[in-house]
Structures are given as C-alpha cells and as structure tokens.
Amino acid sequence: MLDFDWNLLLDIDWVEIGEATLDTLTMLGVSMLFTVLAGLPLGVLLFVSAPGQLRARPRLYAVLSFLVNVLRSLPFVILLIVLMPFTLLLVGTSIGVAGAIVPLVVGAVPFFARLVENVLREVDRGVIEASQSMGARLPHIVFKVLLPESLPGLIGAATVTAVALVGYTAMSGVIGGGGLGDLAIRYGYQRFQTEIMIVTVVLLLALVQGLQSAGDSLVRRCRFD
Amino acid sequence: MIEVQNISKHYQHGGKSVAALDNVSLQIASGEIYGIIGRSGAGKSTLIRCLNLLERPDSGHVSLHGEDITRFDERALQQRRQRIGMVFQHFNLLRSRTVAANVRFPLELAGGLSAAQMDARVDELLALVGLQDHKHKRPSQLSGGQKQRVGIARALANHPDLLLCDEATSALDPETTDAILALLADINRQLGLTIVLITHDMRVIRQLCDSVAVLDHGRVVEQGKVLDVFLAPQHAVTQSLLAETGMGQGALQGVWRQRVATPVIKLTFVGEPTLQPVLDKVGREAGLRVNLLSGTLSEIKDTPFGQLLAGVVASDVDVSALPAIFAREGVRCEVL
Numbered sequence: 025m026l027d028f029d030w031n032l033l034l035d036i037d038w039v040e041i042g043e044a045t046l047d048t049l050t051m052l053g054v055s056m057l058f059t060v061l062a063g064l065p066l067g068v069l070l071f072v073s074a075p076g077q078l079r080a081r082p083r084l085y086a087v088l089s090f091l092v093n094v095l096r097s098l099p100f101v102i103l104l105i106v107l108m109p110f111t112l113l114l115v116g117t118s119i120g121v122a123g124a125i126v127p128l129v130v131g132a133v134p135f136f137a138r139l140v141e142n143v144l145r146e147v148d149r150g151v152i153e154a155s156q157s158m159g160a161r162l163p164h165i166v167f168k169v170l171l172p173e174s175l176p177g178l179i180g181a182a183t184v185t186a187v188a189l190v191g192y193t194a195m196s197g198v199i200g201g202g203g204l205g206d207l208a209i210r211y212g213y214q215r216f217q218t219e220i221m222i223v224t225v226v227l228l229l230a231l232v233q234g235l236q237s238a239g240d241s242l243v244r245r246c247r248f249d
Numbered sequence: 250m251i252e253v254q255n256i257s258k259h260y261q262h263g264g265k266s267v268a269a270l271d272n273v274s275l276q277i278a279s280g281e282i283y284g285i286i287g288r289s290g291a292g293k294s295t296l297i298r299c300l301n302l303l304e305r306p307d308s309g310h311v312s313l314h315g316e317d318i319t320r321f322d323e324r325a326l327q328q329r330r331q332r333i334g335m336v337f338q339h340f341n342l343l344r345s346r347t348v349a350a351n352v353r354f355p356l357e358l359a360g361g362l363s364a365a366q367m368d369a370r371v372d373e374l375l376a377l378v379g380l381q382d383h384k385h386k387r388p389s390q391l392s393g394g395q396k397q398r399v400g401i402a403r404a405l406a407n408h409p410d411l412l413l414c415d416e417a418t419s420a421l422d423p424e425t426t427d428a429i430l431a432l433l434a435d436i437n438r439q440l441g442l443t444i445v446l447i448t449h450d451m452r453v454i455r456q457l458c459d460s461v462a463v464l465d466h467g468r469v470v471e472q473g474k475v476l477d478v479f480l481a482p483q484h485a486v487t488q489s490l491l492a493e494t495g496m497g498q499g500a501l502q503g504v505w506r507q508r509v510a511t512p513v514i515k516l517t518f519v520g521e522p523t524l525q526p527v528l529d530k531v532g533r534e535a536g537l538r539v540n541l542l543s544g545t546l547s548e549i550k551d552t553p554f555g556q557l558l559a560g561v562v563a564s565d566v567d568v569s570a571l572p573a574i575f576a577r578e579g580v581r582c583e584v585l
Contacts, residue, residue, distance in 0.1 A: 150341040153337075154335065154341035155354070156330075157301055157330060158330060158331060158403075159330035169343065173345050248389055249344075
C-alpha cells in the first residue's frame with residue numbers, strides 16, 4: 025500500500041460509484057422493509073408458539089424453528105443461486121437489483137425473526153401475567169404489551185439485521201445485483217484497481233457506521249427511563 | 250361470597266407429581282379482607298392465582314358470587330377477569346407507558362369508554378391513590394410505594410368486585426408497607442371491595458385482615474377470624490409464624506412454667522376490657538397479687554387486645570376460681 029499512487033483516485037468513475045451506491049441503498053432499503061414486514065410476525069409467532077409460552081404449539085414451533093435454522097445455515101451465495109427460479113416466479117426476473125432483493129429478504133427474515141424471538145423473551149413475564157389478569161386477549165398482549173415493551177430491543181435487532189444485509193448485498197454481484205460490494209469485487213479484486221476498492225470500502229464503512237449510530241440513537245430515544 | 254371448593258393442583262417435578270394445593274376449600278365473605286399466610290412454597294401463590302384462573306386447578310371449583318368460573322370458556326373468563334383486580338409484589342407495570350397510560354391500560358382492554366371518559370376515570374383513580382402529580386412520569390421515575398399505588402389504581406380501574414393482592418407489600422420498606430396497607434384498608438371501607446391477599450408476614454394479617462387461612466404444604470391447616478387465630482393459634486405452623494413476629498407466646502409459656510414455681514395464669518383481653526384496670530380491680534377484690542411474666546398489648550385491625558402471662562404470688566381465693574372472677578370483667582383467664 026505504501027507505493028499506492030493517490031492520483032489514481034482522480035481517475036475514478038464517480039458516476040459508476042454513485043450508481044453502485046444507489047443500488048446498494050435500494051437493495052438495502054427495500055429488502056429491509058420486507059424483512060421487517062415478514063420477520064416481525066414470524067418472530068412473534070416463534071415466541072408465542074414456543075413450549076411453555078402464551079400459545080404453546082410445540083410441533084409448529086419445532087417446524088418453524090427448523091426452517092429458520094436451515095435458512096440461516098445456508099451460505100448466502102448458495103441461497104442466491106438456489107432461489108433463482110423462485111425469484112423469477114415472484115418478481116419476473118432473477119437478476120439485477122430486483123432479482124437480488126428476494127434472496128436478500130429470504131436470507132434476512134429468519135435471522136431477524138430469531139432476534140425478535142429473543143428480544144420478546146426478555147419481556148418481563150410478570151407484566152404479561154398482569155395483562156392476562158386484566159383480561160387481555162392474545163392480540164392485546166402482542167400489540168399493547170410485547171411489542172411496545174420491547175421496542176428498544178426490536179430497533180436494536182433491526183439495526184443488526186440492516187448491517188448484516190449490507191454484507192449480503194456485496195455478494196449480490198454473483199447474480200448481477202450490482203452495488204458497492206460488487207464494484208469492490210469486480211474492479212478492486214478482479215482487476216486490481218485498488219483505488220476503487222478503497223473508495224467502496226470507505227463508503228460501505230460509512231454506511232454501516234451510519235446505520236449503527238442511527239439505530240443506537242433511536243434506541244436511546246425510546247428507552248423507558 | 251367467594252367459594253373455593255376442594256381445589257387441588259399438582260406439578261410435575263423431575264418425573265414426580267408434587268402437590269402445590271391439596272384439597273383446599275375457603276369461604277370468603279363479600280366485603281371482607283381475607284388473608285392467606287404461609288411460608289414460601291406453601292402454595293399461596295398458586296392458590297391466589299386459582300381465584301382468577303391464571304392457574305387452573307386440576308380439580309375443584311371456584312365460585313364468585315355464585316358463578317362457577319372454572320366452567321367459563323376462555324372468552325367469558327377474559328371478560329370476567331376485567332372485574333377482578335390484581336396487585337403484584339413486583340408491581341408489573343408497563344415500562345413503555347406513563348403512570349396515566351398504565352392506569353388506562355385495563356380501560357383500553359375492556360373497551361366501551363370514549364377517550365375522554367377514560368381520561369376522566371384515570372384522573373379519578375390517580376386522585377384515589379394520591380398520585381395526581383405523577384401522572385406523566387414513567388414507572389422508572391417512581392419509588393416502590395408509588396409504583397404499587399399505580400398498581401392499585403390500575404387494578405381498580407374497571408370497578409372490580411374482587412381485589413387480589415399477591416405479596417403486595419413484600420418488596421417495600423416498613424414505612425411504605427404501612428402506607429400501602431392503610432390505602433388498601435381505606436379502599437376496602439370506601440368501596441366495600443372484597444380483598445384477598447397472600448403474605449408471609451403476620452403483621453400484614455394483623456393490620457389489615459378480617460379473616461385468615463394458614464397454608465402449609467398445600468393444605469389449609471387453620472382458618473378463622475384473625476382475632477381468634479391470633480389469640481388462640483391451634484396449629485404449630487401458625488404458632489411459629491406468630492412467634493417469629495414476636496406475637497406468639499407459645500414458646501415462652503413452656504420456659505416460664507419450668508422457672509416459676511407459682512401457678513401461672515394467662516389473661517386475654519379483647520376490646521373494651523383492654524382499656525379498663527381489670528387486673529387492679531380483681532387484685533383488690535380477690536387479694537390477688539401477681540408477678541407479670543410477659544405480655545402483649547396491641548391492636549388487631551381496629552380491635553385492641555392484650556395477653557398477659559402472670560405468676561400468682563398470693564390469692565385469697567383458690568386459683569381455680571380465678572377464671573370465673575375474670576370472666577365477670579370480660580377477660581378470659583386460663584390457669585396453665
């Protein structure tokens with residue numbers, strides 16, 4: 025790195041970098057949205073159906089838990105390829121940014137759902153019991169007790185998931201998903217254009233830092249003390 | 250009237266079935282404060298949770314005002330629970346809500362009130378427990394006693410006909426305990442509300458309750474009016490619970506009988522005679538001179554009572570005649 029020619033930075037195609045940044049943000053934003061939409065209910069379902077919980081369904085829990093584990097144990101690159109036919113069916117294409125979003129969501133949902141389940145387990149059982157003693161039904165308990173009481177933990181879980189998604193998007197280049205990570209691999213790694221790699225890594229770092237600080241400050245703002 | 254009929258509850262523990270409640274029956278009159286006391290593991294917590302079926306007994310029935318709630322389906326039970334308040338040892342408030350929103354919570358669950366009506370009811374309840382000024386605070390900003398006041402206000406929100414207190418003062422310091430007990434007594438008087446509480450502390454029973462049941466290993470070993478149970482505890486568990494709080498004399502009686510050669514009498518005063526110079530009067534009339542060995546003067550709820558152990562040093566009449574003489578003054582006398 026010592027003999028790196030810093031003038032190379034001037035030759036960088038900033039338009040391409042800009043497009044790649046936009047692609048990453050699009051993949052991140054859209055897949056995060058769907059991850060929360062699908063992962064939150066799945067996490068709640070895992071929590072309430074677990075043995076000894078509010079609506080214990082040990083068999084359902086075992087099946088869901090197994091599926092979540094299977095999806096979490098698959099390397100994301102494999103998931104990208106395996107899901108291609110399904111993606112094509114769902115969004116009409118299995119490549120590009122749109123094609124990447126489906127595997128991103130499928131990869132992140134089980135991760136997020138498991139985090140949600142763990143966050144919900146931290147809710148004081150006494151508080152749940154108190155609401156049952158007041159005649160609360162399950163939907164009441166979910167929407168008026170579990171989710172509000174664990175809001176800081178849920179935001180924390182979403183932040184961790186978003187950061188993991190940034191990592192996943194880097195691999196989406198395999199199916200032509202584009203984005204900063206793809207740029208770093210194609211130019212920086214495969215074509216030895218170290219300057220591109222540095223710029224993309226700095227941008228990704230800034231993105232991750234930004235996500236984490238935004239998440240932390242939200243958590244701070246909604247803590248209950 | 251609350252009737253608990255022959256309820257039993259077993260837990261599986263390490264492959265063995267352990268009885269938490271063993272054929273328990275209770276009758277609790279409307280408007281009274283009923284205390285259930287026992288050591289930890291005696292089954293108190295399970296018993297009080299059987300009154301709103303947070304725990305379902307394996308067998309037996311629980312009737313509230315003639316309705317057998319063990320026959321209710323889930324929905325009916327949820328409806329019924331809205332009118333059974335419950336207060337907890339660790340308060341169990343929602344951290345995410347303000348004081349006012351915590352009290353509002355059961356009103357939201359019950360439905361049927363407009364936002365303005367709910368707000369009005371919340372203000373009324375906060376005034377009742379003396380927390381108007383803390384309306385917008387979070388539970389984390391309150392002291393233990395204040396949190397329990399929120400818990401009580403919340404429990405009263407839907408005009409319950411029964412209030413269950415699960416060790417409501419066990420996490421509080423003695424002064425705060427007194428204030429919360431006074432509040433509960435006040436609510437019982439003002440609203441005529443039946444209160445059932447569990448505790449391991451005889452002082453709570455003495456200060457607050459009309460009737461008491463003593464629970465040991467899942468069985469009721471003694472029950473009755475607090476005054477009767479305190480003055481003449483029958484079961485060893487009751488006696489030791491009283492002795493621990495310095496209110497029993499069972500153990501002392503034995504010691505004194507060994508050391509004191511003279512006959513020993515036990516005098517029990519309840520109510521009015523406590524305030525009269527009975528011992529002095531009888532002493533003059535019967536030439537009775539006594540040596541006081543130990544004694545208690547106190548109050549059970551609002552009734553003053555006293556119990557004295559005395560050695561008879563001299564007496565013009567035979568010691569066996571003393572019970573009749575004291576009885577004329579409204580004092581029970583036993584020759585030990």
